[in-house]
Amino acid sequence: MGESKLTHYILLLYREGVSVVEAESLRRVYRTTTGAVRRRPLEVEAVRGVSFAIGQGELFGLLGPNGAGKTTTIKMLITLLIPTSGRARVLGHDVVDDARVVRSKIGYVFGGDRGLYERLSAFDNLRYFAELYGVEGRLIRRRIAELLDLVGLTDREKERVEGYSRGMRQRLHIARGLLHDPPVVFLDEPTIGVDPVGARELRSTIASLTAAGKTVLLTTHYMFEADTLCDRIAVIARGEIVASGTPSDLKRIVADRTVVELEAYGVEERALEALRALPGVDSVAVEARDQMQVVSVQSAKGLELTQTLLAHLDGARVGRVSAREPTLEDAYVALVEDEAR
Amino acid sequence: MTVAHGLRVVRTGWLVSMKELTHSSFFVLVSILQPVIFATIAFFMVEAGGRSGTLLYTALGAGLMGIWSATLFGSGGLIQWERYQGTLELLVAAPAGLVFVLLGSTLATSSIGIYAIGATLLWGSIFFGVPLDVAHPLLFVIAIPVTILGLGLLGLVLATTFVLYRHANALSNLLEYPVWLVTGLLVPVSLLPGWVAPIGWFLAPTWGIKAIRTAALGGDPLPAIGATLALSALYLGLGAIAIKQFERLSRERATLALT
Numbered sequence: 001m002g003e004s005k006l007t008h009y010i011l012l013l014y015r016e017g018v019s020v021v022e023a024e025s026l027r028r029v030y031r032t033t034t035g036a037v038r039r040r041p042l043e044v045e046a047v048r049g050v051s052f053a054i055g056q057g058e059l060f061g062l063l064g065p066n067g068a069g070k071t072t073t074i075k076m077l078i079t080l081l082i083p084t085s086g087r088a089r090v091l092g093h094d095v096v097d098d099a100r101v102v103r104s105k106i107g108y109v110f111g112g113d114r115g116l117y118e119r120l121s122a123f124d125n126l127r128y129f130a131e132l133y134g135v136e137g138r139l140i141r142r143r144i145a146e147l148l149d150l151v152g153l154t155d156r157e158k159e160r161v162e163g164y165s166r167g168m169r170q171r172l173h174i175a176r177g178l179l180h181d182p183p184v185v186f187l188d189e190p191t192i193g194v195d196p197v198g199a200r201e202l203r204s205t206i207a208s209l210t211a212a213g214k215t216v217l218l219t220t221h222y223m224f225e226a227d228t229l230c231d232r233i234a235v236i237a238r239g240e241i242v243a244s245g246t247p248s249d250l251k252r253i254v255a256d257r258t259v260v261e262l263e264a265y266g267v268e269e270r271a272l273e274a275l276r277a278l279p280g281v282d283s284v285a286v287e288a289r290d291q292m293q294v295v296s297v298q299s300a301k302g303l304e305l306t307q308t309l310l311a312h313l314d315g316a317r318v319g320r321v322s323a324r325e326p327t328l329e330d331a332y333v334a335l336v337e338d339e340a341r
Numbered sequence: 342m343t344v345a346h347g348l349r350v351v352r353t354g355w356l357v358s359m360k361e362l363t364h365s366s367f368f369v370l371v372s373i374l375q376p377v378i379f380a381t382i383a384f385f386m387v388e389a390g391g392r393s394g395t396l397l398y399t400a401l402g403a404g405l406m407g408i409w410s411a412t413l414f415g416s417g418g419l420i421q422w423e424r425y426q427g428t429l430e431l432l433v434a435a436p437a438g439l440v441f442v443l444l445g446s447t448l449a450t451s452s453i454g455i456y457a458i459g460a461t462l463l464w465g466s467i468f469f470g471v472p473l474d475v476a477h478p479l480l481f482v483i484a485i486p487v488t489i490l491g492l493g494l495l496g497l498v499l500a501t502t503f504v505l506y507r508h509a510n511a512l513s514n515l516l517e518y519p520v521w522l523v524t525g526l527l528v529p530v531s532l533l534p535g536w537v538a539p540i541g542w543f544l545a546p547t548w549g550i551k552a553i554r555t556a557a558l559g560g561d562p563l564p565a566i567g568a569t570l571a572l573s574a575l576y577l578g579l580g581a582i583a584i585k586q587f588e589r590l591s592r593e594r595a596t597l598a599l600t
Contacts, residue, residue, distance in 0.1 A: 030595055080430055082592045104436040114427030117357065119364035124357065131353040132435035132442065134346055160364075176431075 019053040020184055020215040021060075021077060025086035026050045028072050046072040048239040049086065054217060054232075059210045061230035062219045065336055069239040070219040071110075074188050077217070078108045090184055104134070107177035107185040111192035113169060116161045122148070122172050123157040126179060133180035147175035151205065167198030174205060185209055187218045191225060203229060223329035233328075237336045247328050254298065254326040254334050257282060260306055262295045263319040274312045280305060283330075283337045292319070298330055347441040354445020355452070358419060362449060368415070376407030376457040377464050383527065384469040396471045398554060402526040404461035405550050408454025408492055409520055415450025416443075416496035417513035420503035429504070430597045439588055440581045443500045444493075451493035458485060481556035484566055488549030491569040494576035495545050501583040505591045526550055545572045 028047040033039040047069040054060040064070050075081040077088050079099040088095045090102045117125050123144060130140045148154045151171035161169065170190060177185060187206065191199040199222075206229055209216050220226055226233055227247045234244040243250060267286065275284045275297060282298040295313075299305050306321060362368050383403040387395055420443075423429040432442050465471030475481045499516070503509040521527045523537050524546035530538050541547040552565035591597050 075430075078434055080434055080592060080597060081595055082589070100436055103434055108431070108434055110427075112427075115431060116426070117361060117428060118426060119361050120357065124360065128353055128357045129431070129435065131350055132432070132437040134436060137349070 018056045019089075020056050020058075021052075021054040021088070021090050021217060023050055023052050023073070023077065023086070023088045026073060026076055026083050026088055027085045028069075028076060028081060029084045046239055047076070047083075050236065050239070050241055051086075052234050052241065052244065054215055057210055057213055057215055058231045059206070059216045059218060059229055061226040061233040062217060062236055063221075063223070063226055063233055063332055064219075064236035065221075068236045068336075070236055071188055072239075073236070074108075074186050074217065074219060078106055078186055079103055104180070105182055105184060107180070107182035109173045109177035109185065109187045109190050111170065111173075111189035113166065115173060116169060116176075118162040119160060121158050121160055122153055122164075122175075125161060125172065126157075126176060129176050130179045135180055143179060143181075144175075147178055150178075151175045152201070167194045167202075170194050170198070170202060171205075174202070178209075182214070184215045185217075187216060189219055189221065191220065191222065199225075223327065223332055227328045235332060235335045242335050242338070243331075250331045250335075251326065251328055254331045256301055257298045257326050257330070257334075258301045258303070258323055259326050259330055260297045260299070260309060260321065260323050262297070262309065262313065262321050264293050264295055264313060265291065265317040265319075267293050267295060267313060267316040271313055271316060275309060278305070278308060278312065283334050285333045285337075296330065296333070298326065298334060347438060350437045350441040351445040351448070354442050355449045356445075358446040358449035359452070361419070361422075362415060362453065368418070371414070372407075372411055372453050372456065373460070375410055376404060376460045379403045379406045379410075380461040380464050381468075384465060384471075388469075396465065396469060397473070397557060400461050400465040400471045401458070401553050401557060402550060403465075404454075404458035405488070405546055405553070406521050406526045407457025407461060408451055408489065409524075409526070409546055410517055411453045411457060412447065412451040412492045412496040413499070413513045413517055413520075415453065416447040416500045417503050417510050419446050419450065420500055421510055424507065424598065427598065433504075433588060433591075433597055438581075439504070440497070440584045443504075443580070443584065444497055444577075447496035447500050448490070448493040451489045451496060454489055454492065455485065475557045476559040477556045477562065480562045480566070481553065484549070484552040484556045484562055487566050487569050487573075488545070488553060491545030491549050491573045491576075494573045494580065497580040498576050498583065501580055501587050504584065505587040505594075505596060507596055520544060520546060523547075524550065543572070545569055545576070548572060 026047055027049050030044045030046055032042050034042045050073055062070050062073065072081065076083050077090065077095060079095050079102050082096055091105055093101045095102050126144045126147065127140060130143060135143055148157050151174055153168060153171055156168065161172065164172065174190065190206065191202050194202060203225060206216065206218065218229065230247060232244065232246055233250055234241045243253065272284055272286060275281060280299045280303045285296045287294045297305065297309055310318060380400060380403040383399045387399045420429065423432065433439060462471065462473060466473050499513065502512065522533065523541040524544050525541065526546060530541055548565045548568040552562045552569055555562040555565060
């Protein structure tokens with residue numbers, strides 16, 4: 001066994017022994033009402049018995065489509081929602097009974113435009129949260145300066161946040177989440193809507209968190225991001241974890257498949273359904289890129305389907321057609337589609 | 342969490358909320374115009390009633406009406422705004438006690454009321470000839486911040502409900518006029534049915550206005566100042582208990598965020 005492999009093995013053993021974040025059969029039901037005049041109670045089970053453990057210094061990815069239960073799971077872990085059943089611990093502290101202790105040891109960053117005081121400057125935003133997290137008064141200025149430098153906002157800290165771009169807001173979110181130097185960081189879709197260059201910078205900042213020994217739980221829609229950043233991934237669909245493992249483990253799920261990609265215009269849902277019904281087709285996904293649609297068809301390796309596919313896309317204009325090896329995204333699509341069937 | 346940390350959170354929360362409020366042109370416009378409008382209506386009412394000797398009495402009541410409106414509108418609006426901009430969840434997720442966070446915000450809204458009193462007196466003096474002779478200047482200067490504290494803490498009790506209920510704004514709109522009436526800000530409580538007065542005893546504006554009026558017009562304001570401070574302590578205790586319960590309920594019912 002080479003030295004690096006041995007180190008990796010020891011690290012794995014160490015991680016197995018020290019779970020920083022543990023979720024055990026977490027379940028969350030939302031209760032609401034429906035109807036304008038005669039209101040009827042409505043129950044939505046957003047998370048249905050999710051279990052996982054994250055080791056010290058690990059970057060763990062939670063992947064899933066919209067409404068799969070990612071944010072609900074994170075909100076239970078960061079003490080903002082009380083689980084309907086099940087339990088969770090962060091650094092050994094129960095997220096319901098020891099909420100105050102858990103809060104002092106975690107950082108929470110979410111994606112999107114919200115979560116900042118728009119009418120205040122970046123500096124005022126950070127100063128307020130530094131106080132809320134109990135950062136010592138004499139250290140606040142230095143800590144804010146360090147973080148502004150880390151996220152590249154040093155010269156813009158006096159400007160009001162309402163004038164910030166999406167990428168700048170996102171960087172400010174990350175700085176806010178790290179003010180108290182938490183050992184555990186939860187990142188809920190931190191690169192959503194950020195331009196490619198900004199997203200790359202954010203990914204490098206996220207990678208530096210685990211390099212600094214922090215444990216990170218990341219949710220994202222971007223498979224490339226999960227593939228490059230995460231040590232382990234859990235795929236969640238309809239409130240349940242449908243697969244988990246390293247990115248390589250998940251890719252192996254579709255290792256016996258091949259993917260045909262067709263660039264097309266005007267493909268209707270009916271045609272996609274017809275493709276899905278073809279013998280040998282495992283899954284069909286479509287992605288919009290500007291005016292164009294990219295249809296990805298997964299099938300068993302060695303099966304020649306291109307002509308059959310083209311015949312079934314009769315009414316659409318088809319451009320480039322190519323075949324490629326499956327990626328993590330294909331594994332994700334296969335898992336989520338299997339769950340939906 | 343230590344008391345010193347709690348007080349630092351209150352101070353920073355007050356500063357942040359003051360900046361947030363004063364950067365909101367809507368709030369600034371309402372805060373500037375409302376006291377002047379209230380004062381004008383009150384002066385015309387006094388004029389119509391032919392009681393010219395009660396101008397300062399009326400001006401002070403109108404000023405306090407402005408403080409109450411700013412507190413009610415501001416504390417409810419701030420929590421709604423926090424929820425809307427996604428910061429309410431972050432405040433709850435922080436280890437600092439939520440009661441200190443809310444206290445800073447509600448005290449900021451009632452502090453805006455200092456302007457309301459000043460503007461009302463100035464407006465009344467220039468346009469309606471309100472005499473600005475104050476009987477006990479020192480006690481008058483003490484009575485005003487004590488009253489603002491009382492109203493701010495009453496705002497804190499209300500703000501706790503805004504954390505749990507997304508539509509608590511309806512409640513805040515409902516409470517504006519009744520509180521003016523039962524606390525004697527607009528008309529003396531003695532003119533209203535007998536059952537109204539006991540309700541007012543539990544509301545800080547009743548004792549606050551009594552303290553400010555006796556300090557200005559003559560009499561002993563100290564009992565009213567004491568009553569305002571006692572009610573403030575009661576509100577703080579109630580607010581601290583309520584926020585603990587409501588925070589847990591809001592985590593159970595998922596009412597902290599819009600989504």
